[in-house]
Amino acid sequence: MSEFHLTEDQQDCLQELINVAMGQASDQLARYLDTFVYLKVPSIESVDGKELISTLSQQQNTMAVVSQGFFGYEGIRGEALLAYQEEDSGRIADLLGYEPEELSQDEQLIDISSILTTTFLNVFARQIDNQMSYNAPKLLPSVQNSLSEHLQQMTFNWDLALKVNINYQVTDYSFNCNMILLIPETAIINIKNVLDRILEDF
């Protein structure tokens, strides 16, 4: 337990904000894709950031990871990771309805990751009277440890990670992806302050 650990009330509050964000982002995504997408509201857990990075880094040869930085007011910032199992990444073209020659598989992965990240975080930000800006999304090379190398280039301590598991089911196929929000220690304090402000109203 550290000062970055969320209290039970803070965790509950954050979970509810994320549920609402995911619900609305899912709805927007379904409209964007113009098809029926069945989306379950995801499971959310907060985990140790450093441990998660080392686990993900080891699994990277079987996964595709797209990374995108986000930053809002009041020092709220982090890195959103979208992690796909390799066998699922090929299905994304079908989901997006692209022609094979239109975009490479890499570009499609980047595309859908960015839609998911930004719609989710925009709705999240709106609920806390904030507004997010984004860096360009980046597909990390699928070799071991490219994720930890990528994150080391940024000079943050990644103490807390929010792991949000999203499952998509589209009529004929389904695939899973994990959305992981890595939050640096300085931003955790800022998020805790925002959560406390919201909780004060209750």
Add this chain to the structure above:
Amino acid sequence: MSPSVLICDDSNMARKQVLKSLPEEWKTTAQTATNGAEALTILRDNSIDVLFLDLTMPGIDGVGVLQGIQKLKLSCNVFVISADIQPEMQSKVKSLGAKEFLQKPVKADVLINHLQQHGLL
């Protein structure tokens, strides 16, 4: 006399959000449940007039509660309050007997408006 009210949501904050939005005289007697199974027990053993129901909950979810209410042949005004706002879900809960579908986070004026529309206020 104010109606008997039950608020069912797994999130403490969401329950408080609903409670805060209720008419003043309803607040003191409103009961809460943290999951679908708990809600069904309260519904079965008490006569509940108005239920505010979340959909995504562990175990028996909101859809399960609506099915349970039909099975037990309970007469209860159900207002679903959910983050899952896809149109398919909205029509599904209405077909299972929910009076209204309200989007999370619920706002007091919207909630009061719906209660008035259904003659509960």
